[in-house]
Amino acid sequence: MGCSSCGSGGTPTGCGDKGNCSTGGCNKKNTYDWISVMDIHDPTEFKVVEVSFKKGARKDFYHNNTHTNAETGDSVMVETDGGMDCGIITLSGELVRAQMKKKKVKPDRVTFKIIRKANIRDLEKLSEARNLEKQTLVRARVIARTLGLEMKIGDIEYQADKRKATFYYTAEGRVDFRELVRSYAKEFKVKIEMRQIGARQESARIGGIGSCGRELCCSTWLSDFQSVNTAAARYQNIAINQTKLSGQCGRLKCCLNYELDTYMDALKHFPKGVDYIKTKKGKAALIKTDIFKGLMFYAYLGEKSRGPIVALDKDRVKVIQKMNKAGELPDELVDRIAQMAIDSAQEKEIEYEDVTGEIELPELQKKKRRNKKRKPSNRSGSGSKARNEGQQKGTNKEEGSSDSKPNQGAKKGRKPKSRNNRNRNNKPKQNSEGTPNNKSESNAGKQNPESRQAKKRRPNKRRNNNKKSSNGPQVEGGGEKKSDI
16 A cells, blocks of 8 residues: 555555555656665765656666765756756665666766756646646647557656657557657647657556556566567467467567476476377377476377376376387376375375364354235135135035025136126016016015025026036936935
């Protein structure tokens, strides 16, 4: 969350990057001046210092006179070709000499010097210049596209005094930007400098996150770029996939070279020319190699398909290779006798340790389920309750109760007949005087309760059909009479 120049822990207090120092912040290509931290007096101090601009995007060497009293970490104003610029001293003393030797810069080539320490007004101008860079970049790309130039403006850097702007661009070939420079000078009213850079240098200036989840190496600590080719991927048994092997810049990843030397040293102990080996069972082909484990995987070649894959130690492959050169064939790929000896040596008794009381597992709390009560439906009875009611009403009907209904014990899905249809089909018979007979019978039934039992309803044909299979006596004459139960 913090660095040595901003603070320690929490939100940095000085740089204002709000905790993102390592992402395009003040830690970009940072160098640690451990000699200045030790506070060692050097009588023959080296008078050249390293100054960083735009948070490490560009670094250069300047003479540091004694009267400036500038030390590592101070913001200073330095000389340029056409004005002054503001930067931060990152290295001083003997470390600068080693850094110049690494970058192959001779001391006599250093011509500019530090003028003075930067004050508050200088830092305000520098902040204003940095705020102009983004809108200038957008406008510069529009002008370049309007002129039809095959180039891409990657980054823009203003001087602290806003008298000069450096445009960094990438292009495949040579670009005639004379008309472009005149358009930029007319648009931005500053001195224009065009500088062509490569795709890797562009990624180093812009920064970003790689496929590993960390910041790009070129934007944090990698100062020089070495050539990378696909042979590095082949030595490490990496699939040649251009999408996975390419970085943010579109070129091969620089990290392919990091572990290449380790792989090269390990491959020296593997036998060569063993893509195919022969046994009595047949010919086997090399499928893959585990370099650090020292294993080589082979499979028998069949007529239609290959056999199962067998892992062999590199020493066993050397033995088979030597036998094949002598004209001998082993029985199998794996030496059974040696393998049995290895397995017996590796077998150990499994010992169990009593961990009662040492490990306590937390109790599992089961969530209580709330069962929602279902409301009974009013349309038709369901379940055993409906069946019981049907059975009870059926027994009442056999006993001769006039209140029982004939269709009460029907199935659940069957719809009962409407009352109007039943009355329409079962119309009461009329006598000679024109009055219905059931009316007089109903009045008689109300007066005499014994006649109510004697008087019976008309039989239901469906009910009689269902009772044909019963063992009781059947009634003749259209079902006018019932057997007594």
